[in-house]
Amino acid sequence: MEEFKKQYKSLINQSLESGFTQELRTICMDFTDEVIKKDVLPEDIVDIHKSYIMNLNLSEAQIMTTLEVLEEVVKGFGYSYRDYQRLVNRLQHHDKEIDLAARLQQTMLKTEIPQFDSIQIGAISVAAQKVSGDYFNLIDHKDGTMSFAVADVIGKGIPAALAMSMIKFGMDSYGHSQLPSDGLKRLNRVVEKNVNQNMFVTMFYGLYEEMNHLLYCSSAGHEPGYIFRAEENSFEEISVRGTVLGVDQHTRYDQQEIPIYIDDLIIIFTDGVTEIRDDNGEFINKSYLLNLIQEYKHMHPQDIVQLLYEALLKIQNPKKRDDLTILIIKRVH
Numbered sequence: 281m282e283e284f285k286k287q288y289k290s291l292i293n294q295s296l297e298s299g300f301t302q303e304l305r306t307i308c309m310d311f312t313d314e315v316i317k318k319d320v321l322p323e324d325i326v327d328i329h330k331s332y333i334m335n336l337n338l339s340e341a342q343i344m345t346t347l348e349v350l351e352e353v354v355k356g357f358g359y360s361y362r363d364y365q366r367l368v369n370r371l372q373h374h375d376k377e378i379d380l381a382a383r384l385q386q387t388m389l390k391t392e393i394p395q396f397d398s399i400q401i402g403a404i405s406v407a408a409q410k411v412s413g414d415y416f417n418l419i420d421h422k423d424g425t426m427s428f429a430v431a432d433v434i435g436k437g438i439p440a441a442l443a444m445s446m447i448k449f450g451m452d453s454y455g456h457s458q459l460p461s462d463g464l465k466r467l468n469r470v471v472e473k474n475v476n477q478n479m480f481v482t483m484f485y486g487l488y489e490e491m492n493h494l495l496y497c498s499s500a501g502h503e504p505g506y507i508f509r510a511e512e513n514s515f516e517e518i519s520v521r522g523t524v525l526g527v528d529q530h531t532r533y534d535q536q537e538i539p540i541y542i543d544d545l546i547i548i549f550t551d552g553v554t555e556i557r558d559d560n561g562e563f564i565n566k567s568y569l570l571n572l573i574q575e576y577k578h579m580h581p582q583d584i585v586q587l588l589y590e591a592l593l594k595i596q597n598p599k600k601r602d603d604l605t606i607l608i609i610k611r612v613h
Contacts, residue, residue, distance in 0.1 A: 281320070281324075284315065284318070284320055284328075285328050285332075287311060288311070288325065288328050288329070288332075288349075288353070289328075289332050291304065291307065291308060291311060291349050291353075292329070292332060292333065292346045292349055294307075295345050295346055295348065295349050296338075296342055296345060296346065299345060300345055300348040300349065300352075304349070305352055308349060308352040308353050308356075309352065309356060311353060312352075312353050312355075312356030312357070313356065315353070315356075316356065316357065322353075322354050322357040325350065325353055325354060326350065326354070329346070329349075329350045333346055391403075391416060391417050391418050392418070393418060394418055394419075394420035394426055395420075396420075396426065396490055397490075398490055398493070398611060398612060398613075399426075399488065399490065399609055399610060399611055399612065400580055400581050400582075400609070400610045400612055401418065401581055401582070401607075401608070401609050401610075402580065402581025402582035402583070402584055402585040402586075402606075402607070402608045402609075402610075403416055403418070403582075403585060403605075403606065403607045403608075404585040404586060404589050404604075404605070404606050405603075405604070405605040405606075406589065406603070406604045406605075407603050408552070408601040408602050408603050408604070413432060413433040413434075413440035413441075413444070413603050414430075414431070414432050414433075414444075414550050414552065414603040414604065414605040415429075415430070415431045415432075415433075415444040415447065415448065415605070416428070416429065416430045416431070416605055416607050417429045417448055417451055417452070419451070419452065421457040423457060424489065424490045424491050425457040425487060425488065425489050425490065426487070426488045426490070427451070427457060427458070427460075427463065427485075427486070427487050428485075428486050428487075428488070428548075428607065428609070429451060429463075429483055429484065429485045429486070430483070430484045430502065430548045430549070430550060430605055430607050431444070431447060431481055431482060431483040431484075431502070431550075432481070432482045432483075432502070432503075432550040432551060432552070432603070432605075433479060433480075433481050434479060434480045434481070434482070434524070439479060440479070443471070443475045443479060443481060446470060446471075446474055446475065447467055447470065447471065447481065447483075447525075450466065450467050450470045451463065451467065454466075457487060458487070459487060459496055459498075459535060460485040460486055460487050460496050460497050460498035460533070460535055461498045461532070461533045461534065461535040463485050463487075463498070464483065464485050464498050464500050464522065464525070464533040465531070465532060465533060467481075467483065467485075467500075467525055468500065468525045468526065468528075468529060468531055468533075469529045471525040471526035472525070472526050472527070472528070472529040473529065475526055479526065480501075480524040480525060480526045480527065481500070481524060481525040481526055482499075482500055482501040482502040482503070482524050482525070482550075482551075483499070483500045483501075483502055483525060484497065484498075484499050484500075484502040484503070484505055484548050485497065485498050485499070485500070486505075486546070486548070488540075488546075488609065493539065493540045493541070493611060494537060494538070494539060494540065495507075495537070495538040495539075495540050495546060496535060496536070496537055496538075497518060497520055497535065497536050497538065498520055498522060498533040498534060498535045498536070499518075499520050499521055499522045499533075500522045500523060500524050500525045500533065501521075501522060501523055501524035501525075502548075502550075503548075503549060503550060503551050503553075503554055504517050504518055504519075505517075505518040505546065505547060505548040506518065506545075506546075506547040506570065507538060507540070507544060507545065507546060507547070508544060508545035508547065508570075508573065508574065508577060509541070509544055510541065510542065510543035510544055510545075510577070511541060513574070515570050515574075518536060518538070519536065520534055520535065520536040521534070522534060540611045541611065542611055542612070542613060543577070543610070543611065543612070544610070544611050545573065545577065545581070545584075545608055545609070545610050546607075546608065546609040546610075547573060547606075547607075547608050548606075548607045548608075549569075549604075549605060549606045549607070550603065550604065550605040551602070552601075552602035552603045552604035552605065553569065553592065553604055553605070553606060554566055554569070555602065556592055556595070556596050556602075556604075557596070557597045558595050558596070558597060559595075559597050561597065564592075564595065569588070569592075572587070572588050572591055573588065573608075576588070580610075581608040581609065581610045584608055585606045585607075585608055588606060589604070589606065592604070
C-alpha cells in the first residue's frame with residue numbers, strides 16, 4: 281500500500297506541475313489497472329487523495345486539477361465493475377441454459393424399472409454437476425427378455441447430454457430384443473457418425489433371458505462388471521472386453537454368455553464409482569466396494585445401491601467428484 285501511495289502522490293504532483301495532460305491520462309489508466317490487480321479499493325484511493333492534498337497549500341484551481349487525476353483513476357473501477365456485471369449476467373444466462381438442459385436430460389433419459397417375477401433391479405445415477413455424462417437404460421421387451429445398458433461419455437456438459445440422448449433413442453428404437461454384440465455394433469455406428477470425433481462412449485450392454493436365466497453381455501471399453509455367486513459367496517469378474525464406441529464404425533464386439541443362479545447378483549457401474557478419491561487423493565480399493573455389496577447381499581438391489589452410494593459419499597473427496605452410476609440385478613425365487 282505504501283508503494284501505491286507514492287505512485288498516486290506522484291500522479292498528483294505531475295498534474296500540479298504540467299496540468300492534466302493526455303499523457304498523464306494514459307499513465308492514470310495504467311495505474312488503475314495495477315490497482316485493480318492488487319485488490320486496492322477505490323475508497324482507499326480517495327482517502328490517499330484527501331490526506332495528501334490537505335497537507336498541500338493549494339488553490340481551488342489546483343485542487344480541481346488534482347480531482348481530474350482522482351476522477352480518471354476511479355473511472356477505471358467503474359469500467360471494471362461494469363465488465364464484472366456483464367460477466368455475472370452472462371453466467372446467470374448460462375446457468376439458466378444448463379438448468380434447462382438438465383431438466384431436458386432428466387426427461388429424455390428417464391428409465392422405468394421393469395418388473396419381473398424372477399429378478400429384482402436396483403439402480404442409482406448421480407451427476408457430479410447439473411448435467412450428467414452417465415446413462416443407464418432398461419428395456420422390457422415383453423417376451424421374457426430385458427435389455428439393459430450402462431454407459432459413460434468421455435466428455436462433459438451439454439454435448440455429453442446430447443450424446444446420451446442420441447444413444448438412448450438408438451437403443452429404444454430397435455423395438456425388439458437383440459443380442460448385445462449386435463446392439464453395440466449398431467450403437468457404435470450411431471456414435472461414429474453423429475457424435476463429435478473427440479467424444480467417445482464406453483458402454484456395458486446386457487440381455488437377460490428370464491426363461492433360461494442367462495445373461496448375454498458385451499462391453500465397449502467399459503468398467504468390468506461382476507457376478508456375485510451366492511452359492512460360493514464370491515465374486516467373478518465379467519471378462520468380455522471391446523473398443524469404446526465412436527472409434528471405428530466397422531468394430532465388432534465379442535459376447536459372453538453367463539448362467540445366473542438363485543440369489544446371484546449382476547453388478548455394473550461407471551468409473552465414477554471405481555475412481556472415487558478419498559480426502560488424501562487416493563483411489564479407493566475396488567475390494568472395498570465388493571465387500572460392501574457382499575455385506576448387503578441379502579437386501580433388495582435398490583437398497584444395496586442406495587447404501588453403497590451413501591457409504592461412498594462419506595469417504596469421497598467432494599472436490600474430486602465424477603458422475604456415478606450403479607446397476608444391480610438379482611435373481612430371486
